[in-house]
Amino acid sequence: MLKLIISVCICLTFSACGQQNKKMKTPSPKAMAGVNIPIDTNWTEKVVKSDAEWKKSLTEKQYYILRKHGTERPFSSELYEVKDEGIYICAGCKNPLFSSDAKFNSGTGWPSYFKPYSRKSLNVGTDNSLGMVRDALTCKRCDGHLGHVFNDGPEPTGLRYCIDGDGLLFVPKKSALAVATFAGGCFWCTETIFESIRGVSEVISGYSGGKENDPSYESVGSGRTSHAEAFQVYYDPKVITYQDLVRVFFASIDPTIVNGQGPDRGAQYRTIAFYTNDEEKTIITAKIAEIAKEYSKPIATQVVAFDKFYEAEEYHQDFVKRNPNQGYVKAESIPRRERTLAKVKDLVKSNPEK
Numbered sequence: 001m002l003k004l005i006i007s008v009c010i011c012l013t014f015s016a017c018g019q020q021n022k023k024m025k026t027p028s029p030k031a032m033a034g035v036n037i038p039i040d041t042n043w044t045e046k047v048v049k050s051d052a053e054w055k056k057s058l059t060e061k062q063y064y065i066l067r068k069h070g071t072e073r074p075f076s077s078e079l080y081e082v083k084d085e086g087i088y089i090c091a092g093c094k095n096p097l098f099s100s101d102a103k104f105n106s107g108t109g110w111p112s113y114f115k116p117y118s119r120k121s122l123n124v125g126t127d128n129s130l131g132m133v134r135d136a137l138t139c140k141r142c143d144g145h146l147g148h149v150f151n152d153g154p155e156p157t158g159l160r161y162c163i164d165g166d167g168l169l170f171v172p173k174k175s176a177l178a179v180a181t182f183a184g185g186c187f188w189c190t191e192t193i194f195e196s197i198r199g200v201s202e203v204i205s206g207y208s209g210g211k212e213n214d215p216s217y218e219s220v221g222s223g224r225t226s227h228a229e230a231f232q233v234y235y236d237p238k239v240i241t242y243q244d245l246v247r248v249f250f251a252s253i254d255p256t257i258v259n260g261q262g263p264d265r266g267a268q269y270r271t272i273a274f275y276t277n278d279e280e281k282t283i284i285t286a287k288i289a290e291i292a293k294e295y296s297k298p299i300a301t302q303v304v305a306f307d308k309f310y311e312a313e314e315y316h317q318d319f320v321k322r323n324p325n326q327g328y329v330k331a332e333s334i335p336r337r338e339r340t341l342a343k344v345k346d347l348v349k350s351n352p353e354k
């Protein structure tokens with residue numbers, strides 16, 4: 001049970017500012033964590049770093065809030081007026097802290113919530129600074145300073161978690177976007193291709209098509225599982241159709257190769273178009289019928305009902321972007337991307353990945 005001390009929030013000092021004039025904002029990419037950050041409440045270990053390590057891993061603003069108990073100027077956080085559905089996580093350790101469902105407009109200039117995301121989100125301590133006694137909030141996982149909690153919030157809790165937005169990142173809800181899943185050989189290559197396609201907001205590399213739980217790069221890559229390297233495309237169906245994604249997929253592969261693509265061989269590199277409904281299945285099979293005429297060998301791409309997708313290890317995400325000079329990336333991934341994009345020029349973002 002929280003012991004709350006009635007106090008005047010310093011936030012209120014600023015509440016007269018003209019927040020009504022401000023329009024609802026969408027967070028900039030800087031304040032967004034990307035949709036591939038897992039919302040993980042199953043962590044068991046705290047995140048502990050030296051001051052020098054924190055300084056290196058955080059932006060100046062994040063470091064000031066989280067590690068120096070700073071307070072941002074009211075109305076200055078990009079997250080203050082964000083109303084999109086999603087989860088607010090700690091910028092220091094990615095611990096999920098608040099859901100958009102619990103956010104409300106307190107008029108104070110600081111992002112405000114009436115309850116934390118889970119029992120593992122926050123610690124409450126006493127803050128005697130500024131000549132008043134307040135309940136200070138820290139992240140339960142990394143002990144980063146986040147803000148204060150007051151007992152003048154709305155129902156159902158009556159609490160107001162007054163948070164410095166610069167200590168948070170926002171993970172937008174995935175379901176606003178549609179998802180398509182494919183396997184097209186090495187996922188480093190396919191990710192960078194699809195991230196260059198307009199209407200695609202995120203591509204996640206992972207494993208699918210097999211039976212084993214929790215596969216790893218090591219187990220899939222060595223051919224010890226029945227999974228294939230696969231990827232999920234988060235796309236806006238108002239901007240690009242599933243049909244066009246299927247077109248990009250077949251432009252990106254040689255669909256006649258059995259168990260392989262490019263220099264990679266093994267069932268883990270087989271090509272698969274996964275469908276989640278009859279409509280998608282019809283689109284895939286129609287495309288295969290269309291392209292079959294272009295090849296002398298039979299089409300080897302499997303058409304499979306989607307079951308489960310396992311995200312690959314973090315270092316495989318955005319691999320080409322992060323490792324543009326890696327040997328395989330230079331020799332295979334980038335030329336394959338350029339070859340594919342040349343075939344689907346009408347679908348490429350005006351400013352694609354380079």
Ligand SMILES: [Zn+2]
Pocket residue numbers: 090091092093094095139140141142143144
């Ligand atoms: Zn944290």
